[in-house]
Amino acid sequence: MTRARTVARRGFLIGSAAILGGVAFGVVAWKRDPENPLLAHLPEGTRTLNPHVLIDAAGVTLITPRADVGQGAVSIQTYLLAEELDVDPATVRTDFGPASAAYYNARIAAEGMPFAAWDDGLTARAARGAGDAAAKFIGLHITGGSTTVADAFDRLRAAGASARETLKQAAADRLGVERDALRTEDGAVMPPEGPPIPYADLAEDAARLTPIRVAPRDPAKWRWLGQPVQRTDIVAKSTGTFRFGTDIVLPGMIHATVVTNPAMGGGVRSLDDRAARAMRGVQDVLPVAGGFAVLADNTWRAMRAARAVAVDWGEAPGRAMDTDVIRQAHADTFTSDNRDSRFADDGDVDAAPAGDAEAVHAEYRAPFLHHAPMEPANATVLHDDTGTQVWTATQVPVFLRDAVAKLTGQDAERVTIHNIASGGSFGHRLEFPWVLQAVEVAMQVSGRPLRMTWSREQDMTHGFLRPMAVARGQGTVGQGRVRSFDLSIAAQSVTESQIGRLGLPAIGPDVTIVAGAWDAPYAIPNRRVTGYRVPAIVGVSSWRSVGASHNGFFVETLMDELIHRAGADPVEERLRLIHHAPSRKVVETVAGMASWTGPAPRPGIGRGIAFTYSFGVPCAQIVEVSDTPDGLRIDRLWIAAEVGRILDPVNLEAQLSGGALFGMGHAMMAGITFDRGAIEQTNFHDYESLRLRQVPQVEVRALGTTGDIRGASEPAVPPAAPALANAIFAATGTRLREMPFSKTLRFA
Known part of the structure; x- marks a missing residue:
């Protein structure tokens, strides 16, 4: 079959799917913005103007929903928002935000279509549009495919511009002037006369307004984008103050490690943990699917004790692969x-x-x-009858939330994913078996926070x-x-x-x-x-x-x-x-x-x-x-x-x-x-x-x-x-x- 005929048939199938999808979901639903997930758990005294901006008495927090696995995702997302909102990227707070369909990745679905990226034909564009719609309906909150900048470029600048103009409108209403008479600078609205009005003083009024939509600024007016700038995380990473998953500390926290059968799918024939239980700091040895977990008062003692457990591993099911x-x-x-x-x-x-x-x-x-990122795979979990909280680095927060909900039997609304920056990934944090193991162990010590860390050997022999x-x-x-x-x-x-x-x-x-x-x-x-x-x-x-x-x-x-x-x-x-x-x-x-x-x-x-x-x-x-x-x-x-x-x-x-x-x-x-x-x-x-x-x-x-x-x-x-x-x-x-x-x- 010639390429033209192949593309034509593929285009017909994808175009038909797009049309059927439009009929099934409706054009109105396609165009409707997802609800702002920040409204669900808004702290007292905090206001949100859109899914990417939080304002409280201490200033502005920018929601940068794409995971940072060392590639500088938070930094560039911060600059995209700050360029429009007129806040200093080096001083604002950032947060990955909750797992939510509002942060769907349109570009990753569009790029997954069977059309070359250099193909700008009508059929290819229609297919990418269908991918965009599918990502929105699915709520594809995901980081990957080198899509962070491509997907965020228009969306984050628009969010920053909307927040800026809405804050200006709140100030204009207060001052009795036209919005165009005001400008913004370093987190404040600047009136023609009088002192600057900090965004924090305007947030409550601005939150009552219908968000104002405007086009982002002309790139000729950019202050930071396009120029050599310092990554917003570089100082903390250079001084050892940056927080990774292994830096999470909660009161009364238990430390754990897990060991499972090196042969894929194999189980445990027998286990003797007496020597491990007798070691300093060891609190318990618990079963997990395909292996065991050791709980101790720190990670090092847990890992030492894990090596002292005598295990007779079962064989891999089926034909042993080499x-x-x-x-x-x-x-x-x-x-x-x-x-x-x-x-x-x-x-x-x-x-x-x-x-x-x-x-x-x-x-x-x-x-x-293997992906083999430098940071060991880890997760901190607090589970009880009211819900489950997870602190970990993940590129797929919605999928992880739903998997934890399925494992615990709790509604997804009762599962909270606190996303953490990762010390490397290369695709590893698209997976989360260690997180589910941490949840499995945490369910056995309900009410106490538990941090589970894989050893390098466990990670190397059990990663996808x-x-x-x-x-x-x-x-x-x-x-x-x-x-x-x-x-x-x-x-x-x-x-x-x-x-x-x-x-x-x-x-x-x-x-x-x-x-x-x-x-x-x-x-x-x-x-x-x-x-x-x-x-x-x-x-x-x-x-x-x-x-x-x-x-x-x-x-x-x-x-x-x-x-x-x-x-x-x-x-x-x-x-x-x-x-x-x-x-x-x-x-x-x-x-x-x-x-x-x-x-x-x-x-x-x-x-x-x-x-x-x-x-x-x-x-x-x-x-x-x-x-x-x-x-x-x-x-x-x-x-x-x-x-x-x-x-x-x-x-x-x-x-x-x-x-x-x-x-x-x-x-x-x-x-x-x-x-x-x-x-x-x-x-x-x-x-x-x-x-x-x-x-x-x-x-x-x-x-x-x-x-x-x-x-x-x-x-x-x-x-x-x-x-x-x-x-x-x-x-x-x-x-x-x-x-x-x-x-x-x-x-x-």
């Missing part, structure tokens, strides 16, 4: 029965090569990966993983050009696994299996990308850049092999093939940054280029390596990306460079393997990543030439692995087709 068995399951998936999608199907890749065409065939592999993926690629070249490109990708469905744990059905093909591959903007005459869904084997989850994290490696390594076989230049041939102008520009830019003259500028030196398009962001990278007696040394890394309008240039550079180094380090050394149903890696000693001595010199350039608003936390991850692999080939002649690369060679 890595070889799982690999074979992936290899067996390349059949028509398991085909999940074929969103890209141009020309005729099956036609026999003609004339001087040469064929390339290759297989590529990517391992399971980035799926293993296998790709089979082939293509032809002739007359110095790439003529055909055919890539088949087999992986478990992240969407099926994740939303299945949330109790939702997975409908239709999973775009994440082929993300970053089918939508790569290459105008190759004969091009096909097919996704194959591997039957569920282990629990998998979103890992930083999701499917694009491995598909970038598959696409760009196959491209490099084809270009090399064609005898073409890796930069020039990519530029010839890319049909998307901003994407061509990032490739041209990164080549200029590196003064590109070819993949092997000097003996023993190799350069590799890779380009990926993910989360609507074209990103190109060039890596330079040296082949030394001590192993491969990574010397230079150049990054160019187009995220559209640049709001925080300092943090943008940090996200792009950090994403690239994150992707590079995992490609070099990280992988999760299984033995008899259990994960073998237990800590950072056998799950390594980039070391400080291995970090190359990095240069970043963000173009900012389009009007788009895009996120930058993930798009720099996918091109890092293929850029490094292509550089290594240029330096050594060794073609790397499997990650981690340390299985094949040594790094200095």
